[in-house]
Amino acid sequence: MEGLFNRRYLRVKVMQAVYAYDSANHNIELGEKSLVKSLDDVHTLYINMLSLLLEVVDMSRKSIELKKEKRLVTEEDLNPNLRFAQNGAALTIENNRKYKLYAEKLDWSVESDNIKKIWKEVEADKKYKAFMSNPRHNFQHDIEIMIYIFKNYIAVNDVFLDLFEERNIYWYDDVQMVSINVVKTLSSLRPEMDEFDSILMQLFKNQKEDLKFVKELYHKTVLQSDASMKLIEKYTKNWDVDRIARLDTVLMKISITEFTSFPNIPVKVTMNEYLEISKNYSTEKSRVFINGVLDKVLVDLKNENKLNKSGMGLINR
Numbered sequence: 604m605e606g607l608f609n610r611r612y613l614r615v616k617v618m619q620a621v622y623a624y625d626s627a628n629h630n631i632e633l634g635e636k637s638l639v640k641s642l643d644d645v646h647t648l649y650i651n652m653l654s655l656l657l658e659v660v661d662m663s664r665k666s667i668e669l670k671k672e673k674r675l676v677t678e679e680d681l682n683p684n685l686r687f688a689q690n691g692a693a694l695t696i697e698n699n700r701k702y703k704l705y706a707e708k709l710d711w712s713v714e715s716d717n718i719k720k721i722w723k724e725v726e727a728d729k730k731y732k733a734f735m736s737n738p739r740h741n742f743q744h745d746i747e748i749m750i751y752i753f754k755n756y757i758a759v760n761d762v763f764l765d766l767f768e769e770r771n772i773y774w775y776d777d778v779q780m781v782s783i784n785v786v787k788t789l790s791s792l793r794p795e796m797d798e799f800d801s802i803l804m805q806l807f808k809n810q811k812e813d814l815k816f817v818k819e820l821y822h823k824t825v826l827q828s829d830a831s832m833k834l835i836e837k838y839t840k841n842w843d844v845d846r847i848a849r850l851d852t853v854l855m856k857i858s859i860t861e862f863t864s865f866p867n868i869p870v871k872v873t874m875n876e877y878l879e880i881s882k883n884y885s886t887e888k889s890r891v892f893i894n895g896v897l898d899k900v901l902v903d904l905k906n907e908n909k910l911n912k913s914g915m916g917l918i919n920r
Contacts, residue, residue: 606808607645613813614857616641617820618880619773622853624825631825638821639814641773646806648767648774649781650705653696653803655718655763656753658711660693662722669786681812684735690745692792700798700856712793714897717763728755742794750789758782776884784816824860830858838899850885851893862904866913 608616620638628634667688670680696702711718725731734740734748757763758778768775784804796802807813824831833838835855854877861873874897881889 605787605804606813607649607663607781607804608642608808608813609804610813610816611880612780613642613817614876615776615816615880615884617824617857618850618853618884620821622850625828625849625853630827631822634825635818638817642806642814642817644771644773645777645781648701648771648777649784649804650702651709651767652753652757652778652781652785653702654706654709655691655711655757656749657697657716658707659722659725659752659756660688660690660749662715662718662746663726664688666722666726666809680856681689684705686735686740687731687748687858688781690749691794692749692789693775694744694790694800695792695794695796698798699796699800699802701801701803709903714763714766718751721760725752737770742792746789746792750786753785753789758785771830794845811868820857820860823864824857827860827864828856831856834859834903835896837903838896848886848889851889852879854881854889855893855896858893859904862901863909867915869912869915870910873917 606660616638619641620634623637624631624634628637660736667683670676670683673680697706730751731748735745737744738858757843764775764778766779788802788804792802835852858873859879861868862870865873878890882895901910
């Protein structure tokens, strides 16, 4: 099964760890533990966001039961439309054994008012109403309404985004990636699935290789930090050091580590990855700046025979 993390996102996590090391902790072992924990925490966020969607479904069930207790009960109250409350996509996840193990540790009771508010908005939504009245209803429609509600009422909900950020400072950055994977999870559901099927995303596509990659990249970047900084400073002499974004320096250090210490990663891959990361995490001018400095650093590394690439690393060298 596909993992939550691709290599770019693993690089982002290393970037965050190196930035933290440079900024405060200066303890390489503690930094590695925090790095691994930050990876595990992403899966916790994934379960939280998936669970929150199911809490909205559960709130619809509670609403149905409350209506039956009214003093003046209508026919609709006594014989409610259960299409959403018992939709197949929700039930498939709720009945999954692995999901249950994770979900039983969560308690959303403190947020019941906010969940109820989401439910009321969903209940009034035109697309939801069309789903409830569709005479050609099928399992795919269950998936589609769950994805619609997740995208429009949960993934962009400021109250819960703030809550996630309070729980973990990195979760605000992780929400977009996790949201994509929640949608993938919903899209992969099938009516024939049972409680034993693997429906949840795993953290890694290949846990052993991916963990080895992040740990080595983090350790080697920290250990080579001084040497990398000398190369960077050589080509930033005309820059005011205080005006260079600290994150740009971190991204260049990690890039140089990949250039010199990861023979199987092509130079072009490293350049593209960190330039793309800079677009999302640093300043508007960072991409051009980092690209210019690294181009010059690469010339030095080649001239000094420190750019040792082999195997797949020779591609587009």
